[in-house]
Amino acid sequence: MENSELQYLRRCVELATEALAVGDEPFGSVLVSAEGEIVAEDHNHVASGDNTRHPEFELARWAAANMTPEARAAATVYTSGEHCPMCAAAHAWVGLGRIVYVSSSEQLTAWLSELEVPPPPVNTLPISSVAPSVVVEGPVPELAEQVHELHRRFYTET
Numbered sequence: 001m002e003n004s005e006l007q008y009l010r011r012c013v014e015l016a017t018e019a020l021a022v023g024d025e026p027f028g029s030v031l032v033s034a035e036g037e038i039v040a041e042d043h044n045h046v047a048s049g050d051n052t053r054h055p056e057f058e059l060a061r062w063a064a065a066n067m068t069p070e071a072r073a074a075a076t077v078y079t080s081g082e083h084c085p086m087c088a089a090a091h092a093w094v095g096l097g098r099i100v101y102v103s104s105s106e107q108l109t110a111w112l113s114e115l116e117v118p119p120p121p122v123n124t125l126p127i128s129s130v131a132p133s134v135v136v137e138g139p140v141p142e143l144a145e146q147v148h149e150l151h152r153r154f155y156t157e158t
């Protein structure tokens with residue numbers, strides 16, 4: 001993995017940390033243009049009571065509203081955790097490009113089970129099962145433990 005890519009992923013972990021600091025689940029994502037510029041970023045906002053407020057979903061809708069189809073296809077979404085099925089579907093529906101995630105849904109499922117968190121109402125599936133044409137890279141072991149720690153803190157400190 002290139003240094004610039006790790007930088008984007010570190011920003012995702014930072015955003016996830018910000019989410020945790022305001023009492024939300026620790027997920028963060030950035031949308032990077034073909035030119036390497038972060039054009040949008042977000043963290044989870046489900047503490048509002050709306051459980052669809054995932055950052056990847058917000059970025060997909062932002063991209064649909066603000067980027068041409070060509071720019072969307074050439075963009076990359078970096079994210080602290082692999083897209084859930086809802087977000088993977090939104091990503092594919094708006095024609096965004098590659099995805100790079102720090103930790104996989106499989107890892108998250110194992111971590112939450114360790115923490116005895118009840119399973120979510122939507123099955124966790126790999127992105128490739130939902131959006132088979134999207135190029136996906138991850139997990140990234142050098143950052144995954146930081147994301148694990150954020151989830152541990154969310155369920156043990158809040």
Ligand SMILES: [Zn+2]
Binds near residue numbers: 087088
């Ligand atoms: Zn999601």
